[in-house]
Amino acid sequence: MNKKLVPIFLLLTYLLFPDQAQAQDISAPKYSNEFLNIGVGARALGMGSVQSAIVRDATAGFWNPAGLVGLPKRHNAAYMHSELFAGIIKNDYGSYATNLDSTSALAFSVIRVGVDDIADTRRLQNEYGAIQYDSIEFFSVADYAFLASYARQSNLIKGLTLGANAKIIYRNVGKFANAWGFGIDAGAQLRRGNWQFGLMAKDITTTFTAWRLNPDELEDTYLKDQESFNANSIEVTLPRLILGAGRSFQFANRFSALVATDLEITTDGKRNTLLSTGVVSVDPRVGVELGYANSVFLRGGFNNVQQIEDLDGKSSWKVQPNFGIGVATRGLQLDLALSKVSDNSQVSSVIVSLAYSFD
Template identity: 40%
Template sequence: MFKIKWIALGLFGTLALQHTNAQQRKYVNEFMNLGVGGRGMAMSGAQVASVNDVNAAFWNPAGLNCIQTDFQVGAMHSEYFSSIAKFDHIGAAFPLRNRKGVLGISLIRFAIDDIPYTINLIQPDGSVDYSKVKPISSADYAGLISYARPLSIKRWIDRDDVSVSVGGNFKIIHRAVGSMANAWGAGIDLGAQARYGKWRLGANFRDITTTHTLWSFSFTDKEKQEFAKTGNEIVSRSTEVNTPRFVLGGGHEIPIRLRDSNRKAYLLAELNLDITTDGRRYGNLINLNPLSIDPRLGMEFGYNQRFFIRGGLGNFQRVLDDADTSNSKKRTMFQPTLGLGVKIKQFAIDYAFSSLNVQNSPLYSHFISLKLDINRKGSAFGIANSELDNGADKNSR
């Protein structure tokens, strides 16, 4: 574990110390693309068209408009790479007065904690002093303020099975590596979502204005000496640029007839295309420089709006075949995901499981999220949800 965390620090340090001047890079602020909520993670992130709860602030802010309670709060804890890295998310959303829109706020933290910082391990006389090893963290933070509202379209204003909504995020990003480096950035996301009968359509435009993350560095004399010995350039400031990222998707819900008419079930399938604009990305199935396209497929079976089984396929990659010594053959890899969900009255818990590199040496990741609906006594939302508790309201997922 000591060795793995030290390697992780080296990777973070290498990225942070590279000198740029508003330089465009791939994978900038990539922690903002990991995903939140057990439902979304179980469906491999295929959410842009169907997400309709507090987690929509991340997947598609327009989906916040589907919230049917006075106040909704959600939280998720997940662990990556056999618990080396931890990801935490908490969010809240509530409709504004007269249903003029929905306001949301979210906080995200992704970090590797307790990294042994060994720069002072070896003393000037060559002796080893483990008391000089100090734990540090490499942590990324994000705060999102979100707003969503419905759009009134005259042609469909009298139809209950047709709706269109739009939304947006203002996000602030903070990143830190020990006391050596920290960064601040800000950006804007815009989203739209439509429902037509059993069909769902969605689009999310992330970093639509291009997000700049400004890094500043502060090194001790000892750190400067060590970095100089290893050929690292000592910098004081740098800038990373997030180019826009587009997620387009569609889904279809199929009702399933059961013998008991009081109990209902459905099967939802959704396909998303995650489109980056920062150039060709190694391994992506579709590369159209400067665009790279990553497909995601998710499915959900719901029973009586209380029990859910989910699955998905994502992270498709074309990589060299390890069995081919000529390094000329490639094969397709993918990341499967599975999950379960339970909803009891106003409380929901969702679990998801995935495995990176499942075809070779798998690294397992687990995701657990909670969601709570809160209604004021006597409110329209509270009465409606109480009446639908034994039914199958499709907008309450």
């Protein structure tokens, strides 16, 4: 964490979470709040999550709030559902965005990623060793994010829009633990003719998430293993930057193309990315969208460039391909994306999203 931010962070911690602050267990794990990096919207995910420079719909509240200036209609709503790991994890997203006037816009978004109906069998046997099926309880493990976004057109530079997010995070592990967090994102977009440029800065103040464990539910488990545990802790999510650029093309009046790229720069140490150091890692993405009469769209993209080691110990570079299609008519848009496609072409993630815009 930037040394200049440490006093501010500690002050907020003591003011807002005095119990957690007294525990003095603060860490910055590499993948803190990683559920916020899965992505939203079938259009975006079908293009390999390339959106920072080109997004202009209700999902801009997530990808880059500056893109809210440019919404197609006054009222814009979007919903997405996807399932990961053969349906075990449910990923849902909803947003509403509106133009306040010709130069500003506002949006609200909700994200939920969770696993439901997990069986708690700790009390399956009673003190006599008999099985009691009615003692089985079920719980959910879910992560929530609530985003409020605002965007405004710059009065100084033509084509420049600026935006920001305030986000509240809630994470729940049944009755065993829960956490609250708060963070701020900021973004910018610049449009010059057919060119579009974007900058998204996530967790610019470092996002902290304060965990509170339930000792009554967990203490027996730890004592059996002769381990001690801290009932309170704080995770810190370090900033990341996304730089993007895109260009649109028009052919024969009815055909169009959009080519875009993003560079995601993380600051939490070395990751398995194309470019990485002990301090930062850079993950490139490329996306393409082909359109006909602004009604039918075909999309594709590549992301997650990683070095994978096979069973023989040989390493090779792999990329994740993504595909998508979309249909739009009278303000209604339906998108479908196939993501996380493996080498043997088995699809492991299907994303469906629906958007509607009206005046």
